[in-house]
Amino acid sequence: MGIDGHSRVRGYQWPTGGCLPFLIEVEGDRFIALQSNHTAFVADGFPYLTRIDGRPIQQWIDQAATRVPKGAPHWIRHRCVVRFLGRLDYWRKELGLPRKQTVRVELTDATGQHTRVVELPVAKAPFSYPIWPQQPSRLLNNNIGYLRLPTMEKEPSLKEITTWMPQFRNASGLIVDVRDNDGGDRAALLWLYSYLASPTAPPHVFTAAAYRLHVSRNENHLAGGPFMFREDDAQWSPAERLAIEGFKKRFKPEWELPVGQFSPWHYLALRSRVDASIYHFDKPVVVLMNAKCFSACDIFLAGLKGVKNVTLLGTPSGGGSGNSESFILGATPIRLTLSTMASFQANGRLFDGHGVQPDIVLEAEPAYYIGGSDRVLEKAVSLLKASQNK
Numbered sequence: 184m185g186i187d188g189h190s191r192v193r194g195y196q197w198p199t200g201g202c203l204p205f206l207i208e209v210e211g212d213r214f215i216a217l218q219s220n221h222t223a224f225v226a227d228g229f230p231y232l233t234r235i236d237g238r239p240i241q242q243w244i245d246q247a248a249t250r251v252p253k254g255a256p257h258w259i260r261h262r263c264v265v266r267f268l269g270r271l272d273y274w275r276k277e278l279g280l281p282r283k284q285t286v287r288v289e290l291t292d293a294t295g296q297h298t299r300v301v302e303l304p305v306a307k308a309p310f311s312y313p314i315w316p317q318q319p320s321r322l323l324n325n326n327i328g329y330l331r332l333p334t335m336e337k338e339p340s341l342k343e344i345t346t347w348m349p350q351f352r353n354a355s356g357l358i359v360d361v362r363d364n365d366g367g368d369r370a371a372l373l374w375l376y377s378y379l380a381s382p383t384a385p386p387h388v389f390t391a392a393a394y395r396l397h398v399s400r401n402e403n404h405l406a407g408g409p410f411m412f413r414e415d416d417a418q419w420s421p422a423e424r425l426a427i428e429g430f431k432k433r434f435k436p437e438w439e440l441p442v443g444q445f446s447p448w449h450y451l452a453l454r455s456r457v458d459a460s461i462y463h464f465d466k467p468v469v470v471l472m473n474a475k476c477f478s479a480c481d482i483f484l485a486g487l488k489g490v491k492n493v494t495l496l497g498t499p500s501g502g503g504s505g506n507s508e509s510f511i512l513g514a515t516p517i518r519l520t521l522s523t524m525a526s527f528q529a530n531g532r533l534f535d536g537h538g539v540q541p542d543i544v545l546e547a548e549p550a551y552y553i554g555g556s557d558r559v560l561e562k563a564v565s566l567l568k569a570s571q572n573k
Contacts, residue, residue, distance in 0.1 A: 186253045186535045187522045188262075188477065188503030194516040200272025200282065201305030206312060207232060207264045209257070209474065210546045211498075214240050214264070216290060217552055219310040226290050229299045230549035234289035235271075236280050243268060246277050255538050257474040258501040265475075269309030293549075314363045316557065320347045327567050328354040335367030335479040344374050345460065352462060356567030358560070359487075360471040362497065366478025369410055369451075372486045377456040378464045379490055386423045387453040388430040389486055392526040393445040394506065402446070405524060409506055411449035423452045435531040445525065453486055467570040468493045469563040472541055477501035484539040485528050494566065495541040497559055502538030 205225050208215045216225040216232040224230045232240055247263035254262075268274065272282050285302050292298075314333045320343055323329050328351030332340050351357055359375070380387065392411055394404045405411040412418060414427055427450050455461070472484055472495055481500050487493050505522025512519060526534050543562075551557045 186533065187505060188252055188254045188258060188501065188535050189505040189507040189520060189522045190252045191520045193518040193520070197270055198273055200270065200275075201284065201286075202307065202309040203235075203269045203271045203286065204303045204306040205288075206310055207268065208552045209260045209264055210549075211257075212260075215549045215552055216288065221313060221315065221553055223553055224290075224549065225288060225303070226299045226301055229290035229292050229297070231291045231293070231295070232288065233291050233298070234287075236275065236287050237289075238278060238280070242278065243274060246274055254536050255474075255499065255502045257499060258477075258503070258538065261474050261501065265312050269306075271305055315552065316360070316362065316560075318360070322350065322354065323358070323564065325564065325568055325571070326353075326355045327564060328357040330357065330359045332359065332361050332371060333364055335364060335369070335371050335483060337368040337370045340367065340371035341374055344371060344378075348375075348378050348464070349460065351464065354464075354466065355571050356466050357464060357468045358471065358563045358567070359468060360560070361476055361480055361483060362471050362473045362559075363475040364477075364480040364483075365475060365501075366480050366503075368408065369479050369482055372479075372483045373410065373453065374456070376453045376486060376490070377458070377461045379468060379487070379493060380453070380455045381463055381465070381491070382455050384455065384491075386420075386426040387486070387490065388423075388426045388450050389453070389488070389529045390451050390482065390504075390527060391430070391434055391436070391448050392451075392504070392506075392524045393440055393448055394524040396444060396446060397523075400446075400523065404446070405449045405506060409449075409451065409524070411451045413447050413449055419452070423454070426452055430529070434527070434529065436527050437531050438525070438533060440525060451482075451486075465492065467567055469566055470495050471559055471563060472497040472500055472539070473547070474498050474501055474538070476539075477503045478505075481534050481539055485534070488539060488542070489529075494543060495539070496543045496545060496563055496566070497541050498544060498546055499540050500538040502534050502536055504534035 214232040215230050244263050247267045251262045288301050290299050320331045504526035506524045507520050507522050509520045
């Protein structure tokens with residue numbers, strides 16, 4: 184498959200067989216094995232998974248990657264683990280390993296110098312992965328607001344923003360946690376940006392896209408969910424037109440659109456909304472992100488990157504922005520999903536294959552995945568406390 188993180192095939196059935204009896208989380212190039220309820224590691228004190236049935240974990244990932252669209256390496260690792268690797272017996276067959284009722288797992292401690300091998304009964308079905316962390320929005324100590332957005336779906340994300348931002352009006356800083364948020368709608372970005380941007384700030388243009396030409400797509404194909412319009416669209420204000428001109432002068436796409444196959448460029452301009460409930464939150468803001476941030480969450484992060492007082496903290500996002508459509512293949516139950524647009528960041532890079540880079544890179548520690556210490560959140564609090572003391 185090409186570079187299209189949204190592409191997938193549905194409507195088929197996996198062969199029956201045993202499944203992995205635990206979950207795997209990915210941090211950098213290491214894999215963390217934990218119980219399905221996210222409360223403990225498979226083996227206490229040995230969080231890192233190195234081998235399954237005697238084969239290095241990377242061999243399993245490489246095999247599963249043959250079923251995953253091309254993309255950023257960190258996104259491929261997550262997609263392999265979350266969607267596919269749980270089908271243990273299927274991948275055993277692909278690797279030439281025999282089926283059996285148990286699975287042999289090799290684990291190491293944090294130093295990588297001490298190992299433990301455990302034999303576990305296989306599961307009857309793959310476990311699902313919860314969105315993590317499972318934390319509510321609230322006011323933290325030191326008068327710091329914590330806004331948790333686990334999804335970009337319009338209704339729940341706007342409800343969270345409109346419920347909590349009024350309560351954070353007098354907070355000394357704000358943490359916006361979008362870790363594991365795999366997208367939905369762009370409305371949350373448009374709304375939250377109105378709180379974070381100065382009312383006098385010029386429009387913020389940060390992305391350009393073009394859709395693949397097709398008889399079913401009119402010139403407003405990107406106006407709905409993506410909120411993107413052509414340069415000559417009548418809805419732009421003079422200030423927005425000026426911002427688009429400035430963006431065009433700087434924008435150098437890494438991939439040239441094939442002539443005659445794509446629409447003219449479309450742009451998204453952020454501006455502060457006029458609403459009685461909106462105020463300007465002019466204190467420091469830290470946004471927490473990770474490799475499971477995807478699609479509309481990629482756009483959310485790109486829209487806030489570089490905004491005054493905003494710092495992105497964590498690991499690069501998954502990388503995907505495609506305005507996807509689904510197609511049924513003939514008289515079969517097979518449904519194919521493909522992107523309809525090529526979407527670029529302000530630096531000229533495609534979202535797919537790269538993701539959004541944080542301003543400060545920091546990986547989570549294994550304890551985070553079992554409800555323990557969260558050093559990314561702790562770092563955010565530390566940054567905001569330091570800003571209070573300046």
